Amino acid sequence: MPEAATAPLAPPRPPRKLYRSSDGRWLGGVARGLAGHLGLPVIWVRLVFAGLFMADGLGALLYAAFWFFVPLGVGGVDDRRPPSLVGTETSPDGRRRLVARKPDRGQIVALLLMVVVAMVFVGNVNLGDGAKAYLWPAVLVGAGVALVWRQADNARRARWAEVGRRRRTLTLLRSAAGVLLVTAGVSAIFVLQGSAAHLGSVLQAALAVLVGITLLAGPYLIRMTQDLSEERLMRIRAQERAEVAAHVHDSVLHTLTLIQRNAENAGEVRRLARAQERDLRAWLYKPEGNGKEEDEEPDTLAEAVRRHAAEVEDKHGVPIEVVVVGDCPLDERIGPQMQAAREAMVNAAKYGGDGGPVQVYAEVEGRTVFVSVRDRGPGFDLDAIPADRMGVRQSIIGRMERNGGTARLRAVPDGGTEVELEMERAEKTS
Amino acid sequence: MSDANGATGAAGPEPEGGGAAGRRVRVVLVDDHRMFRTGVQAEIGQTETTGVEVVGEAADVDQAVSVITATRPEVVLLDVHLPGGGGVEVLRRCAPLMADIEQPVRFLALSVSDAAEDVIGVIRGGARGYVTKTITGSDLIASVFRVQEGDAVFSPRLAGFVLDAFASTDAPPVDEDLDRLTQREREVLRLIARGYAYKEIAKQLYISVKTVESHVSAVLRKLQLSNRHELTRWATARRLV
Numbered sequence: 205m206p207e208a209a210t211a212p213l214a215p216p217r218p219p220r221k222l223y224r225s226s227d228g229r230w231l232g233g234v235a236r237g238l239a240g241h242l243g244l245p246v247i248w249v250r251l252v253f254a255g256l257f258m259a260d261g262l263g264a265l266l267y268a269a270f271w272f273f274v275p276l277g278v279g280g281v282d283d284r285r286p287p288s289l290v291g292t293e294t295s296p297d298g299r300r301r302l303v304a305r306k307p308d309r310g311q312i313v314a315l316l317l318m319v320v321v322a323m324v325f326v327g328n329v330n331l332g333d334g335a336k337a338y339l340w341p342a343v344l345v346g347a348g349v350a351l352v353w354r355q356a357d358n359a360r361r362a363r364w365a366e367v368g369r370r371r372r373t374l375t376l377l378r379s380a381a382g383v384l385l386v387t388a389g390v391s392a393i394f395v396l397q398g399s400a401a402h403l404g405s406v407l408q409a410a411l412a413v414l415v416g417i418t419l420l421a422g423p424y425l426i427r428m429t430q431d432l433s434e435e436r437l438m439r440i441r442a443q444e445r446a447e448v449a450a451h452v453h454d455s456v457l458h459t460l461t462l463i464q465r466n467a468e469n470a471g472e473v474r475r476l477a478r479a480q481e482r483d484l485r486a487w488l489y490k491p492e493g494n495g496k497e498e499d500e501e502p503d504t505l506a507e508a509v510r511r512h513a514a515e516v517e518d519k520h521g522v523p524i525e526v527v528v529v530g531d532c533p534l535d536e537r538i539g540p541q542m543q544a545a546r547e548a549m550v551n552a553a554k555y556g557g558d559g560g561p562v563q564v565y566a567e568v569e570g571r572t573v574f575v576s577v578r579d580r581g582p583g584f585d586l587d588a589i590p591a592d593r594m595g596v597r598q599s600i601i602g603r604m605e606r607n608g609g610t611a612r613l614r615a616v617p618d619g620g621t622e623v624e625l626e627m628e629r630a631e632k633t634s
Numbered sequence: 635m636s637d638a639n640g641a642t643g644a645a646g647p648e649p650e651g652g653g654a655a656g657r658r659v660r661v662v663l664v665d666d667h668r669m670f671r672t673g674v675q676a677e678i679g680q681t682e683t684t685g686v687e688v689v690g691e692a693a694d695v696d697q698a699v700s701v702i703t704a705t706r707p708e709v710v711l712l713d714v715h716l717p718g719g720g721g722v723e724v725l726r727r728c729a730p731l732m733a734d735i736e737q738p739v740r741f742l743a744l745s746v747s748d749a750a751e752d753v754i755g756v757i758r759g760g761a762r763g764y765v766t767k768t769i770t771g772s773d774l775i776a777s778v779f780r781v782q783e784g785d786a787v788f789s790p791r792l793a794g795f796v797l798d799a800f801a802s803t804d805a806p807p808v809d810e811d812l813d814r815l816t817q818r819e820r821e822v823l824r825l826i827a828r829g830y831a832y833k834e835i836a837k838q839l840y841i842s843v844k845t846v847e848s849h850v851s852a853v854l855r856k857l858q859l860s861n862r863h864e865l866t867r868w869a870t871a872r873r874l875v
Contacts (some may be wrong), residue, residue, distance in 0.1 A: 266788065285843070488749075525790065525791075525829070527790050527791055527793070527794035527827045527828075529794050529797045529798045529801065529827065530798060531803060563790065563828060563829030565790070565794070565824075565827050565828040565829070567797070567824070567827075576828050578828060578829055616830075616834065622828075
């Protein structure tokens with residue numbers, strides 16, 4: 205490759221570093237990267253390259269040199285692109301930037317355009333017969349090299365963007381096509397140097413070289429790829445571990461400090477420890493529950509039950525153990541049931557918390573949602589409660605009945621109270 | 635988190651539980667945290683009063699297998715997370731000991747883990763029960779004796795997992811007998827999940843404690859033998875929920 209061509213034109217190295225743009229590029233992202241770096245509209249840079257290309261293909265050499273030596277980066281995207289230019293020149297390109305999933309259509313159009321321009325150039329240029337004969341093979345070689353380089357770029361980008369993994373066969377096909385193009389071009393050059401009679405032997409020789417290279421480099425390449433992917437896996441693991449460590453570090457150490465400060469206050473210590481345990485469990489055993497969703501409203505039964513239990517537990521310092529079987533979305537009937545269940549938990553925590561943890565069980569069976577809240581306190585006799593204490597009657601029994609459900613309170617044989625709430629789910633709206 | 639008050643419903647003294655009757659049970663502790671082993675040892679290891687004799691300890695899979703083979707305890711308290719492959723690996727390598735008719739070694743899983751995957755994993759591996767580490771000493775002792783007798787020990791949370799696993803699939807069962815819980819078994823499990831002790835369940839359903847035990851054992855057997863792959867799939871899916 206023409207290293208000499210890059211020497212005089214080496215990109216300036218001020219604080220900003222030149223990267224090829226991986227975003228919104230046509231071929232190698234050189235023009236886009238340069239445009240971002242120089243603060244010019246990308247179309248100007250492209251036109252300059254095209255113009256230089258007409259000058260005996262200097263543009264192509266330059267472009268290739270940039271592509272070869274400038275690393276691929278994320279920056280360099282010209283955000284201030286005038287929309288008119290987008291509309292006229294690169295409508296597929298513009299759409300691609302919005303739909304990030306299909307990055308290739310615009311590039312294909314661009315490539316076709318380039319091929320057309322190249323053909324026009326080849327058709328028009330006047331190099332003399334000798335040189336002109338070599339032009340087509342050179343174009344072939346160039347196309348093959350471009351194809352393979354693009355591939356390499358994609359592979360590199362996939363490492364940080366996690367894209368491009370889905371089409372392995374396409375990757376192989378592209379690489380194979382690139383190799384084929386280069387081989388064809390090089391063979392053609394040899395054939396032109398000799399004569400058509402040598403075509404067979406030249407092709408044979410090329411094939412032999414190719415097979416030889418594959419044999420020699422193949423195992424090494426495969427090993428390298430495997431090592432690479434293994435290393436990537438290790439890195440992901442390490443990242444996960446670091447994340448766990450960070451979380452444990454932050455919240456657990458914080459809680460431990462608080463516990464040390466509140467050492468005399470047994471209730472507060474217990475509350476802190478329980479809250480931390482809950483948080484850690486949610487974080488460890490539910491990958492999505494990383495503790496940040498605390499503020500969101502629950503939208504399923506299981507979430508709602510756990511949320512209410514956690515809040516009551518924090519407020520009253522009594523451990524509440526939750527078992528949920530099945531799950532369903534909250535609706536206008538389950539919502540009130542959850543409120544009633546919360547009220548029952550508060551009661552259990554207040555009056556029955558001394559006998560041990562409060563046990564909450566929720567089950568969805570078909571259309572029926574059943575919730576039981578039980579404590580092991582001294583028991584509870586509804587008839588013995590003064591009539592002015594409306595808590596149970598209104599907020600549990602009344603609430604359930606108003607919404608079409610049932611609530612039962614009963615004494616458990618060996619002490620304690622159990623509240624059973626049953627509700628039919630509202631009719632499906634969907 | 636679930637069982638401070640009675641993993642198996644061991645709240646309140648069970649007639650056959652405890653060492654008061656002069657029975658002895660030989661136990662091996664497998665846990666990679668020395669502090670925890672010491673704590674358990676201190677809590678249940680007073681052989682005179684509890685009837686539990688800790689005959690060995692192990693901190694990883696290899697150690698566990700050799701200690702269990704050497705001491706032939708009646709019950710192994712097995713942690714789920716262990717270096718060297720975890721509790722499941724210990725169960726796998728001790729399978730011949732479990733199958734021994736003369737003097738079977740029985741496993742009770744004891745873990746802080748809440749993950750359904752872990753729970754179902756060790757139960758499928760042959761453990762006779764699953765309790766969490768918040769269990770009280772007396773409940774743990776009762777559970778150990780229950781396991782020694784060949785009964786199953788279900789914590790409320792485990793009961794919840796099982797109900798969930800056996801209910802949440804629409805796929806037709808491969809084996810009707812194994813892949814479905816009977817109405818009675820469901821009722822028993824539901825009461826365990828609600829925090830009832832065996833005795834309370836017996837009263838509630840007007841059956842004997844023995845019958846409750848046999849229902850629970852039947853559920854455990856189904857859980858271990860059930861050949862539908864939904865179980866594993868369920869467990870994995872739970873983790874992703």
